[in-house]
Amino acid sequence: MKKNFSTLVNKNTITSIAIGGFDGMHAAHQKLFEKLDENGAILSIESGYANLTPKSYRQEYSKYPIYYYVLENIKHLEGKEFIKLLKEEYPNLKKIVVGFDFCFGKGRKNCVTELKELFNGEVEVLDEVKIDTIAVHSRVIREYLKEGNIKIANKLLGKxxxxxxxxxxxxxxxxxxxxxxxxxxxxxxxxxxxxxxxxxxxxxxxxxxxxxxxxxxxxxxxxxxxxxxxxxxxxxxxxxxxxxxxxxxxxxxxxxxxxxxxxxxxxxxxxxxxxxxxxx
Missing domain, CATH: 2.40.30.30 (Riboflavin kinase-like)
Known part of the structure; x- marks a missing residue:
């Protein structure tokens, strides 16, 4: 069943975060979470389109606390402002983990290169994950589910x-x-x-x-x-x-x-x- 750890963890103790949408909490997301340290956390950006693991249902699939950020509330922030927000909310943050296609800031004009420039800690970028030559993405899993191809969808989900x-x-x-x-x-x-x-x-x-x-x-x-x-x-x-x-x-x-x-x-x-x- 769902658990909500976010209110139980002091943000001052968090030293690493993974950032993304994380709809599905699928096999590629789990690879990302493996890069977090023992004081890690997950930042889930809520776009309003998540329907594989909507809202706090994501917590069921991770031992790390998940903090939810509504995209509408942060999409106006420039890249520097977004990194500043992270440093303010997680003052002991030393590492950020993202996927290869991660972009942020107003208009999504900042991506991995800018993240490494703006954040004064470690940035680890996970390459695209493939299973049986199929790229693991939430949008791909959705298509297999819409086709009724449960076996492949489950393989990409890892569950x-x-x-x-x-x-x-x-x-x-x-x-x-x-x-x-x-x-x-x-x-x-x-x-x-x-x-x-x-x-x-x-x-x-x-x-x-x-x-x-x-x-x-x-x-x-x-x-x-x-x-x-x-x-x-x-x-x-x-x-x-x-x-x-x-x-x-x-x-x-x-x-x-x-x-x-x-x-x-x-x-x-x-x-x-x-x-x-x-x-x-």
């Missing part, structure tokens, strides 16, 4: 893609006509391509093998839904917030001629999900 959602009341058809599902309202997270996925659902801090559908319910009411079914267990969920980790896409969303055909397909999906997840 399973996970969303949080609020438990809401569904149609009521699942338990009566098909299989019982937990229906979710997901606000801030990017949702993968429509379809059926092998997943794990986290309730009360416990992981359960599950199968998750997200997309328009084209066979029933046509509305968009995110619903997950816990495999092999009759779980009565009373948790308001539910987490889902995605492992593999099983099939695309499709329309069925009858409820009976839909139910047959759901049972086939469940068998496929069980076979996949039991080998993880």
């Amino acid at each position: 399973e893609y996970k969303i949080y959602g609020k438990h809401i009341k569904g149609q009521g058809l699942g338990a009566k006509s098909f299989v019982p599902t937990i229906n979710l309202f997901v606000e801030e997270f990017l949702l993968p391509n429509e379809g059926v996925y092998a997943t794990k659902t986290i309730l009360n801090n416990k992981e359960y093998n599950s199968i998750t559908f997200l997309g328009h319910r084209v066979t029933t009411d046509g509305s968009y839904a995110v619903e997950t079914h816990i495999l092999d267990k009759n779980i009565k969920n009373e948790e308001f917030v539910v987490q889902i980790k995605f492992f593999e896409k099983l099939r695309d969303n499709k329309k069925f001629d009858s409820f009976d055909n839909l139910k047959k397909q759901i049972l086939l999906d469940i068998d496929k999900a069980n076979s996949y997840l039991e080998n993880i």
Whole structure:
């Protein structure tokens, strides 16, 4: 679950910082964090576009405290002013770690060269990280998720893609006509391509093998839904917030001629999900 260390750490003790957007807290970001010392911290620039790990959800993926800076509040600062702000807020700062494409200051006119000139400490720049020849960037991961290519997205993330959602009341058809599902309202997270996925659902801090559908319910009411079914267990969920980790896409969303055909397909999906997840 999320943790907020920022209020627990005295900024005077921080000697190294990593600066970036850090949406996804992916494999390349983790390489960046490895360059921090034991008194390190992460400065996350909030552009308003983060949807892989929005807001303070990033803290879940780092042992270092994360401080959030709203881009709108600092984008007017010239390069020198930005470095001055850092020195004022972190008076014992000795090292800054950034990615190769880092730019800062008004109009983003200052980049790595200027950072080394303006900061009177160590600047470490991480080269572009590639996995299986694919450059690891948040924008690249988003595209794979939009395509439903969970395996590659997870490889670039260095973990399973996970969303949080609020438990809401569904149609009521699942338990009566098909299989019982937990229906979710997901606000801030990017949702993968429509379809059926092998997943794990986290309730009360416990992981359960599950199968998750997200997309328009084209066979029933046509509305968009995110619903997950816990495999092999009759779980009565009373948790308001539910987490889902995605492992593999099983099939695309499709329309069925009858409820009976839909139910047959759901049972086939469940068998496929069980076979996949039991080998993880």
